[in-house]
Amino acid sequence: RKEVEQDPGPFNVPEGATVAFNCTYSNSASQSFFWYRQDCRKEPKLLMSVYSSGNEDGRFTAQLNRASQYISLLIRDSKLSDSATYLCVVNKGTGGFKTIFGAGTRLFVKA
């Protein structure tokens, strides 16, 4: 079993749709959690951190459920520019933490 698992997709949605991505992690001692976005042939860019209390940034909402070891990302009112690969990222350990990247979920938003 992978340490961080994501549905690879692709998700094909029309503009304006709401889409949700899920991610599970295996190490209960994981400390911090993030969603990154990676466009084709570009580097990953931090989208948002994920907290147990939930984190919202405009059309994007991230949630963490520590009991279920589950992270989600919700995108509302999808735009064409949201098309990308979304990476779930988990840090385990403190101090010299180790970062584990999910394989990513591809999203295509179509007009």
Next chain:
Amino acid sequence: GAVVSQHPSRVICKSGTSVKIECRSLDFQATTMFWYRQFPKQSLMLMATSNEGSKATYEQGVEKDKFLINHASLTLSTLTVTSAHPEDSSFYICSASGTSGGARADTQYFGPGTRLTVL
């Protein structure tokens, strides 16, 4: 804040030559830098982790004599691909984490990547 640059963005070289890639944190001190490789349509693969002034820690299966990493200062790390071969052609991306200049120690900030093509 927390900007990372990488140079060169693209390099094409002949088989057998060595290529050096630089990674710089521009507005924060990078206590830790990471080097990744990504093949087309595949996920990021961590190659090594380096702390300033220390030897890099390589992931299993990554040859340290082939991929030389130097993290000589808090703002610069270099990756040298020695005696490059066509199978080394890939997208190499560095990232950095730190605690100054708006950076968070638990967050990786990525450089724009270097696309290496070995002929």
